[in-house]
Amino acid sequence: WPLSARSPEALRLQATRLLATVTDPSSPATPADLGLSLATTRAAWEHRAVVVGASREALVEGLSAVAEGRSAAGVVEGVAGEPGRIAFVFPGQGSQWQGMALELLDSSPVFAARMAECGEALSAFTDWSLDDALHGRGGVDVERVDVVQPLLFAVMVSLAAVWEDWGIRPSAVIGHSQGEIAAACVAGALSLEDAARVVALRSRSIVALAGRGGMVSVPLPVERVREELTGYEGRVSVAAVNGPASVVVSGDVQGLDELLARWTEAGVRARRIAVDYASHSAHVEELKDELLDVLAPIEPQAGRIPVYSTVTGQVEDGSGFDAAYWFTNLRQTVEFETATRNLLR
Structure with missing residues (x-):
């Protein structure tokens, strides 16, 4: 159940009013009906709360927490800002x-x-x-x-x-x-x-x-990896630079085996990737x-x-x-x- 208001105090009051409605035995609304109405028929202000539950009882408990200004499982509160780019x-x-x-x-x-x-x-x-x-x-x-x-x-x-x-x-x-x-x-x-x-x-x-190459993930900076590849020119190369210490190398099976053994001995947690070909290589x-x-x-x-x-x-x-x-x-x-x-x- 999503709620929003112009101030924290107004958000508590809205939760209190909604709580009175959902705990009224004569109310015919189902939890799903309430969720849809709250999401699609109400204005969206900057102070917001969302109550999530798998049952009416859980939703009511979360709504009570919002009304009382306390934290609870299944409740998220925040203030909306300008939407960022995606x-x-x-x-x-x-x-x-x-x-x-x-x-x-x-x-x-x-x-x-x-x-x-x-x-x-x-x-x-x-x-x-x-x-x-x-x-x-x-x-x-x-x-x-x-x-x-x-x-x-x-x-x-x-x-x-x-x-x-x-x-x-x-x-x-x-x-x-x-x-x-x-x-x-x-x-x-x-x-x-x-x-x-x-x-x-x-x-x-x-x-x-297929069957002629492979790839190995190496948790090292790319500059260090390129130093390690000295002597492997044309056999193994840097296939991908994914982050400051996340590199993939690819190439000949024998060359990769030698490098993997060297890195393992040095305590570097390099690992073989489950492919038998060498993309991004010679x-x-x-x-x-x-x-x-x-x-x-x-x-x-x-x-x-x-x-x-x-x-x-x-x-x-x-x-x-x-x-x-x-x-x-x-x-x-x-x-x-x-x-x-x-x-x-």
Whole structure:
């Protein structure tokens, strides 16, 4: 039950009046009815309280606390300020789990409709069904990179549609590695069809790299990591800079094994990432001609929302997000920290 008023005293009085109503045995209103009316028919002032409960009794207890000016479980109070600007941040691979999005698919018409559009767009470039992949049907292996990346793309784009339908609209977007494809789509720099082409055909190309490389997460500053990679030029490189002491390296299996053993011995809690290919390394060079060819038809344009690029680290309008850009996005270091710092600045 949300409440608001122009002063703390008025907020207590409003809670007291509402308490008299909800404890009246003759009142026909259900907790859900009251919640809807409070949220949609009352003015929103700066002094606010929200009471959350799984039963009428819990809600009444929380409302009593607001009326008496005391704290209680399920009660949040605060003073609203000017709304800040919002960025949508789209993750890279690794955020998935079997069964994700199924409840939202059943409960949100907006999410379901956007997922259906994504499925239709992806069907032009895949031999499997998005719906089958989500539900674990049809023998679709969701561990395959050419399945999981399009699947994540569809979920991210559809989640953004839900947020925007709720009135939560971003002032900027940022995407980590393959997450930047979803970011570009939500920003309007890529049409849904072009974004589906990029995520489906690029991830299909990555299959050729499977079994020949890997990636390791290292909790060290990037300057230190680059020093550690001396002598590994062309074999292991910095794949992503995620924070002041959060770096990913990728490359040859043997080189990664040697580095991982060295870091472990030194007490550095480096860990192997569960992939068997080396994105953002020299391995990707062999895909260049193919990717420039299959992604040539896309037509990027200036989007409606600025994109903080993890390729350049700078704000981009999206008009340069052509085939060469998406090859570079896969080939070079993900400059997530730089892009995030510039976004915050």
